[in-house]
Amino acid sequence: MADRMDVWGPRRSLRVSVRHLAGESTGSFVNRLAHAHELGLGDLLGRVGVGRLPVDPRLPSLAELYVNREALEHLAVLSGRTPHRLQLALVNLQCRFLLPGDAPARWQWPFKVQEGQHVVRCCDLCALARGAREPAWLVCPDRWRVCLRHRRFTDDHRGEEPQVVRLDGLPEVVRAHAERLRLERRFGTAGTELFADGFEVVSRWWARMPDAWCWTQRAWRVGLDAQELRTAPLVIYPEAVQLAREMLRYEQEGARSRAARAVWVEQVQQLIDGWGLEGGEGWSELTQWLDHHARAAARPFAPDDGLRRRRRRELAVGHSRLAEPSGSLSERSCMPVTP
Numbered sequence: 001m002a003d004r005m006d007v008w009g010p011r012r013s014l015r016v017s018v019r020h021l022a023g024e025s026t027g028s029f030v031n032r033l034a035h036a037h038e039l040g041l042g043d044l045l046g047r048v049g050v051g052r053l054p055v056d057p058r059l060p061s062l063a064e065l066y067v068n069r070e071a072l073e074h075l076a077v078l079s080g081r082t083p084h085r086l087q088l089a090l091v092n093l094q095c096r097f098l099l100p101g102d103a104p105a106r107w108q109w110p111f112k113v114q115e116g117q118h119v120v121r122c123c124d125l126c127a128l129a130r131g132a133r134e135p136a137w138l139v140c141p142d143r144w145r146v147c148l149r150h151r152r153f154t155d156d157h158r159g160e161e162p163q164v165v166r167l168d169g170l171p172e173v174v175r176a177h178a179e180r181l182r183l184e185r186r187f188g189t190a191g192t193e194l195f196a197d198g199f200e201v202v203s204r205w206w207a208r209m210p211d212a213w214c215w216t217q218r219a220w221r222v223g224l225d226a227q228e229l230r231t232a233p234l235v236i237y238p239e240a241v242q243l244a245r246e247m248l249r250y251e252q253e254g255a256r257s258r259a260a261r262a263v264w265v266e267q268v269q270q271l272i273d274g275w276g277l278e279g280g281e282g283w284s285e286l287t288q289w290l291d292h293h294a295r296a297a298a299r300p301f302a303p304d305d306g307l308r309r310r311r312r313r314e315l316a317v318g319h320s321r322l323a324e325p326s327g328s329l330s331e332r333s334c335m336p337v338t339p
Helices: 004-008 026-036 043-049 069-079 081-087 126-129 171-208 213-221 229-237 237-253 258-275 282-291 318-324
Strands: 118-122 137-140 144-147 152-155 164-166
Touching: 026 043, 026 069, 026 137, 043 069, 069 081, 081 237, 126 152, 137 144, 144 171, 144 229, 152 229, 171 229, 171 237, 171 282, 213 229, 229 237, 237 258, 258 282, 282 318
Parallel strands: none
Antiparallel strands: 118 137, 118 152, 144 152, 152 164
């Protein structure tokens, strides 16, 4: 016979309040809530509703938990929050992600995250500051993230150590991330998309030349395999930001003549040579990017100086047709994903 709690749902919160982390996955939060009360994950979920728990102790790091509205109500009671506040705290509890059907309370744990999201390890110091003494996981549009405050790089890697990469030995990466944030604050969506373009182009260069010295030595300095795929976002960060700055300069100058294109490519090629990459290696990607930006934006491209606060700073028309307005870096770039 089912317990009354399974039928009617919980009536009071658990004794220990667990603080959520910004961007935390539902599975990570529920897992920490269970452990705070010395419960197994399955035992806690039995109070939330009905579902099947795959046998995998790494579950919160591999997939995401989804619930229907009735189970959301139960989880809200257990966590000591209203359903609305819980939905504000955990993005994947928002209405568009709820499982269909209002009753009975049920949950699912599919091994994929919706809308192109990824489950990425949270910075260990950020988690500790919020009272989390075990690994916590965030839902991110990309497979990796950088914590500027604590100088940590984390991703969705679940293999060998290091799970959290300290950036003390890579000050240039820390500076690059800070520069990216300044670019995005000053130029808004356009700044984000320019970084996405720069990152996508340099990623392709890394795929062809992962053994370039500037990238190899960075990987070694933090104990990573230089040719491992997870290494790429970290080691190419400075070059991606530098290229994004060059792309910004091209947009701001507004010249689209053949001569202006040739001058820009030559200047960028000198930058590439300074990185120690093979001469002419990046020509095809640069030409492709220029083709997408062949026509200037309909509105003047300028930073947000207070006078243009209400005007969206737009990139070239060709870019806007190809780039998505949100999502991962590859989606926000105008460079099509290669097969």
